[in-house]
Amino acid sequence: MSRPDDLTILAGRLGPAAVPDAPLGSRTTYRVGGTAALGVEVDDEAALVEVARALSGLDVPVLVVGNGSNLLVADAGFAGLLVTLGSSFESLEMVADEVRAGGALALPTLARRTAAAGLTGLEWAVGVPGTVGGAVRMNAGGHGSDTVATLVAYRVVDLATARVEDHPAGDLGAAYRHTGVAPTDVVVSATHRLEPGDPVAGRAAIDEIVRWRRANQPGGANAGSVFTNPPDDSAGRLIDACGLKGLRIGTAEVSPKHANFIQADRGGSADDVRRVMDSVRRVVAAETGVELTTEVRMVGFEDWVEGVGHRDGTGGAAS
Numbered sequence: 001m002s003r004p005d006d007l008t009i010l011a012g013r014l015g016p017a018a019v020p021d022a023p024l025g026s027r028t029t030y031r032v033g034g035t036a037a038l039g040v041e042v043d044d045e046a047a048l049v050e051v052a053r054a055l056s057g058l059d060v061p062v063l064v065v066g067n068g069s070n071l072l073v074a075d076a077g078f079a080g081l082l083v084t085l086g087s088s089f090e091s092l093e094m095v096a097d098e099v100r101a102g103g104a105l106a107l108p109t110l111a112r113r114t115a116a117a118g119l120t121g122l123e124w125a126v127g128v129p130g131t132v133g134g135a136v137r138m139n140a141g142g143h144g145s146d147t148v149a150t151l152v153a154y155r156v157v158d159l160a161t162a163r164v165e166d167h168p169a170g171d172l173g174a175a176y177r178h179t180g181v182a183p184t185d186v187v188v189s190a191t192h193r194l195e196p197g198d199p200v201a202g203r204a205a206i207d208e209i210v211r212w213r214r215a216n217q218p219g220g221a222n223a224g225s226v227f228t229n230p231p232d233d234s235a236g237r238l239i240d241a242c243g244l245k246g247l248r249i250g251t252a253e254v255s256p257k258h259a260n261f262i263q264a265d266r267g268g269s270a271d272d273v274r275r276v277m278d279s280v281r282r283v284v285a286a287e288t289g290v291e292l293t294t295e296v297r298m299v300g301f302e303d304w305v306e307g308v309g310h311r312d313g314t315g316g317a318a319s
Helices: 004-017 045-055 107-116 123-127 132-138 199-216 235-241 270-288
Strands: 019-023 035-042 062-064 071-073 078-085 092-095 098-102 151-158 163-168 185-193 252-254 262-264 297-299
Touching (some): 004 035, 045 078, 092 107, 123 199, 132 185, 252 270
Parallel strands (some): 062 078
Antiparallel strands (some): 151 163, 151 185, 252 262
């Protein structure tokens, strides 16, 4: 948690660009949760470097948010700095079989534009409501592929050192829904190498993915799949087998349509979503012996420890 004096110093260094009590939970696909103590939107890499310099010597946690499709923000909010990337980071350049996408570009846009250009390999991204930068950070994927399958390079601004660095894809250390991107690194662009394809076939593949998702996954306020699949099994199957579809606590419930989705009511509570997650983990662990880990990043929950769960030891594991 930030020291109040450090937040005040940071606000002074950032000047008019710093927004107090910046909307945060409302920026996520859950649409629930509190605000950030400070928020700033950056228009280019130079502005992001200036934010890094402003943070120098201060004990202020930083959260970089794109579409917020993999976040749950506590009702109490986030006692740090929220950084968002402006529209200049939504660029897309295509030269032959290589595409360079800005970190704030929406994945469905990337999928549709590359397919329309006769390039194949990113059709899966149409079903992921995140951004290019977020996809690199967590090796997002779906429908038999993932980010690292076509990634050749990525570019970051390190908020700890104020350096801009280019990396080959091999530096990611990518695994299933995980990479070695440092917490202080902001992914500002990614370069993918794709295969030549037929625009008509690409559009058909995208339409089929959209149809499948609408038929099999719920809409509304959620963050997609909550738990990662354990080896050789499905988190949704385990949750369903434990009879947890429709489990409701307050303003949140396990989706009756897909057991690995947790829905939040309009105007609901992020803490209720958290309680449903905890209950699901406890029941699945007790009945199957499998400790589910989350894909969702938990923000502002003081008793949450990455990889452990609660500090009091209950609730199972969290990724």
